[in-house]
Amino acid sequence: MKVKFGRSLAIAITIGTGLLVLANFFVRNEFLRRVQQTLLDWAMILAAVALLLGAVNVVATHLRKIRGRRPGWAYSLFLLAALGTVVLLGFLDPRGVASPAVSWVFLYVHVPLQATIFALTAFFIASAAYRAFRVRSVDSFIMLVAGIIVLLGQVPLGQAIWDRIAAAKDWILAYPSTGGARGIILGVALGTILTGLRVLLGIDRPHVK
Amino acid sequence: MIYCPNCGTANRDGSSFCNQCGQRLGGGSKATCPFCGAENPIENIFCDACGAKLAPLVTPGVEEKEKPTLKGLSLPTKPAGDEEGVPDSEAAVPQEPSAPEGEEEIPDWLARLRASLGEASEPAEEPPATEEFAAEVPGEGTELPEEELPDWLRELRAQPAPEEAGEEQVAPAVEEFAAAVPDEGAELPEEELPDWLRELRAQPAPEEEAPAVEEFAAEVPEQESPAEPEAEEVAPPVATPALAEQPEAEAPTAGIPALSEGEQPAAEVEPLAAWLQEEGPVILELSEEEMAEGGKEAPPVALGPDVPAWLETLASGAAVLPEELGPVLPTPGKPTPEEVGLERAAIPSWLEVLRPGRKREEGEEAPAEEPVETEGMLEGVRGALRLVPNIDPGPDQFVRAVSAAATVTPAHAETLTQVLARSTASSVRPRTVPVPRRERGLPWLAFLLLLAAVLIPLVAPGLVPGGALVPSARSAGDFAAQVQSLPPGAKVLISFDYDPSVSTELDWPVREVINDLKAKGATLLVMSTTPTGPGLAARMGLADTATLLGYLPGQEMGLQRLATSFSGAFLVDYQGRSVDEAALGVRSLGDMALIITAASSQDTVRWWVEQVGSQLNTPICAIVSGAIEPSVRPYYSSGQLTGLVSGWVGGLAYRQAISPDASLDAQGKAAVEAQSLGHLAIVVLIVLGNLAYWGKRLFGGRS
Structure with a gap:
């Protein structure tokens, strides 16, 4: 009985909250505006706490890995050591994340490493371009031609090869590509509306398990 | 259902072997039409050639359909051949043309018995099998046109039938069967008789009838016969109304296949009406004393002219049973087998337990009042064998039984321990798909091309055609126009919404825009919707010229909150100082002259457009990576x-x-030249890949 009541209460809170926030978009009312702002403040706080919970979960997971001496536990040890060091540097300086030490770690360790890993995708793209971008039909041929035009139209080299390639690239991006992307966006929007309505009407209850 | 081509038993769909006779039921099996001889697929119910019904003419009733014969349950199954072979009183006997439709046809002696009982009994319901059969038989008096008749029927009509007068309306199957079974009083030539009938004629009739009677008597539950032990061994033949309905032509036992344990005679199943079940025991009107006497001569019972002679003989007690029935029904004046030195055959204990009507051993407790069947063919019968619990234990009971019976030996335990101790990792190594020889050099080719794209601009700048030739872009021109239109001191919000991974791509255009904004004297407020954004913004040297608000959590919810109130979204800035709206001169995003988002994800741009742009008239510009531009x-x-x-x-x-x-x-x-060469390298690889692909397709392995 308690479980049923609690579940119903959670559903009622969800629907009521959603309707209040939604009503503020259509009705200009000071009370509704304040309610919406309060709820949004709570949501932002919860999002920040969720980030903190994620960090705690990372620590717990790697601690278990180290205790169990599982394969790769040494990497977990380095991860926890780096995390603890950065957190400690942030706490030791009253400027927090703006402290020079934390900024140094971020600028000279985090950013280069992440950019390097992303740059490695160029090799995967090159390999995929050789193996997968094959002309097997008329459709794939059209796609291949469009892809080459956009690739070369993005850079000055393409301009040197054909001076109208940039205009062709703009046309491809402005019409066929935008049409397809807009269809995807409209589909996402319709799905979002439908999902919101189902949650507001209590049909979907992903938050109540 | 799949009907067995050998015995006609209905088997479950998908069965590979017949449940009754073990015949393979595969796709290669053919069902031969009994009328035209054509071979049909085994699944056919009607013949493809002549339209005759290949399945048993008497289809299962409703209850049988609800309880299909299950493979492996050892439940008694009634082959279709039995239904046709055993003369059914409804299906096999030629219909009397004078019988009114819908009225049950009963012999005169039975009608007289009904009248003597004075019971207004309701006519028995016609069994479903008869209904279906009647549906196949043309209605009485109806004459189908000649062209609608199948070939075999036209041929049959063309032939002069022996008793055509009374059997014109009979269905083909009945007609054929009627032709095979001699009518009462009709005398066929000796050579036309089947072998079994010739053998029967050569033997004295009473000796042939007795085994069937004894066999059926064994099926009668104990409660239906008097309780005296001697009388339980053999129920008086006339106590079985179904048998009493058998015409004389059906009496020979050779025509009735032996019924196995638990199997019920076909004639007992459907024609037995409820009123007849109640009247059955009354027909005899034998006292218990008379039953106990067994071998004594029973008083003559006047059963009427319709009762077959063999049945009257049995009823009068004048029948002479065969010798094998001697111990069961001793003949007066004849020595029993024990007396002549013969030993009684031993019945296995398990069969003795199952035998209905057996004598209880001394000291054996009398069974409790056994339940009466309330439904099905055995409705009203007491003490029927409970087949399902005894024979079909169900999977759970079977597993328990097997587990209980299994003897665990040390060898078994050792084997089990070894199996459990094995690693769960697969011992089979995944097979490595060999890379074609011509593609083994591909990684090196891609690496060399990309390395050249990076090194050539550094080693030899200006070598790449095009150089810094700037392609025209209207969207970038609009961006520039928006920046140039800002008045001096205009408040501009810049959001660093990209990751460090694309910082090398976006840092430069963002820096260019910030420099122009500074040149315009704009008031810059810098924020981020990603945790790493404030760190990237701090690299731009904005600490003195802009207000770093820091990270805004909550994604689209944070932007929604920011659209309504600035201080509510940011309590402190990136430096930890409190955000003062009055000092900033900004209360919400509506006070901004321009919003610029530098994003590496299309979702971030969408959030800005949906949550901010839809509510405010503030213009929004975006600096994005090339990967998400189409989106x-x-x-x-x-x-x-x-x-x-x-x-x-x-x-x-x-x-x-x-x-x-x-x-x-x-x-x-x-940087621009390296990007040009990188794009060119990708195009070259695409072209090479297609050349290799089409070379292989056009020239095979020589490519």
Whole structure:
């Protein structure tokens, strides 16, 4: 009985909250505006706490890995050591994340490493371009031609090869590509509306398990 | 259902072997039409050639359909051949033309018995099998047109039937059977008789009838016969009304296949009406004393002229049973087998237990009052064998029984321990798919091309054709126009919404835009919707010229909150100082002259457009990576984004739009040339891949 009541209460809170926030978009009312702002403040706080919970979960997971001496536990040890060091540097300086030490770690360790890993995708793209971008039909041929035009139209080299390639690239991006992307966006929007309505009407209850 | 081509038993769909006779039921089996001889697929119910019904003519009733014969349950199954072979009183006997439709046809002696009982009994319901059969038989008096008749029927009609007068309306199957079974009183030539009938004629009739009677008597439950032990061994033949209905032509036992344990005689199942079940025991009107006497001569019972002679003989007690029935029904004056030195055959104990009507051993407790069947064919019968619990234990009971019976030996335990101790990891190594020889050099080729794209601009700047030739981009021009239109001191919000991974692509155009904004004297507020954004913004040297608000959590919810109130979204800035709206001169995003988002994800751009742009009239421009440009371009095309800069090349176009005479420095030129060569390398690889593909297709392995 308690479980049923609690579940119903959670559903009622969800629907009521959603309707209040939604009503503020259509009705200009000071009370509704304040309610919406309060709820949004709570949501932002919860999002920040969720980030903190994620960090705690990372620590717990790697601690278990180290205790169990599982394969790769040494990497977990380095991860926890780096995390603890950065957190400690942030706490030791009253400027927090703006402290020079934390900024140094971020600028000279985090950013280069992440950019390097992303740059490695160029090799995967090159390999995929050789193996997968094959002309097997008329459709794939059209796609291949469009892809080459956009690739070369993005850079000055393409301009040197054909001076109208940039205009062709703009046309491809402005019409066929935008049409397809807009269809995807409209589909996402319709799905979002439908999902919101189902949650507001209590049909979907992903938050109540 | 799949009907067995051998015995006709209905088997479950998908059965491979017949449940009754073990015949293979495969796709290669053929069902031969009994009328035209054509071979049909085993699944056919009707013949493809002549339309005759291949399945048993008497289909299962409703109850049988609900309880199909299950393979492996050892339940008694009634082959279709039995239904046809055993003369059914309804299906096999030719219908009397004078019988009114819908009225049960009963012999005169039975009608007289009914009248003597004075019971207004209701006519028995016609069994479903008869209904279906009646549906196949043309109605009485109806004459189908000649062209609608199948060939075999026309041929049959063309032949003069022996008793055509009374059997014109009989269905073909009945007609055929009627032709095979001699009518009462009709005398067929000796050579036309089947072998079994000739053998029967050669033997004295009473000896042939007795085994069937004894066999059926064994099926009668104990409660239906008097309780005296001697009388239980053999129920008086006339106590079985179903048998009493048998015409004389059906009496020979050779025509009735032996019934196995638990199997019920076909004639007992359906024609037995409820009123007849109640009247059955009354027909005899034998006292218990008379039953106990057994071998004594029973009083003559007047059963009427319709009762077959063999049945009257049995009823009068004048029948002479065969010798094997002697111990069961001793003949007066004849020595029993024990007396002549013969030993009684031993019945296995398990069969003795199952035998209905057996004598209880001394000391054995009398069974409790056994339940009466309330439904099904055995309705009203007491003490029927409970087949399902005894024979079909169900999977759970079977597993328990097997587990209980299994003896665990040390060898078993050792084997089990070894199996459990084995690693769960697969011992089979995944097979490595060999890379074709011509593709083994591909990684090196890609690596060399990309390395050349990076090194050539650094080693030999200006070598790449095109150089820093800036492609035109209208979206970048709109962005530049938006920046140039800002009044001095205009408040501009810049959101660093990209990751460090694309910082090398976006840092330069963002820096160019910030420099122009500084030149315009704009008041800059810098924030981020990603945790790493404030760190990237701090690299731009904005600490003294801009307000770093820091990270805004909550994604679209945070932007929604920011659209309504600035201080509510940011309590402190990146430096930890409290955000003062009055000092900033900004209360909400509506006070901003321009919003610029530098994003590496299309979702971030969408959040800005949906949560901020839809509520405010503040123009929004975006600086995005080249990878997401096609995804965000619809927002620019619709006017929701007033300007769009995409990557390095977009930054060049923006710079070209701001100051056409401006030139790139050496690092900028090297970056643009490297990007040009990188794109060219990808195009070359695509072309090479297609050449190899089409070479292989056109020239096979020689490519």
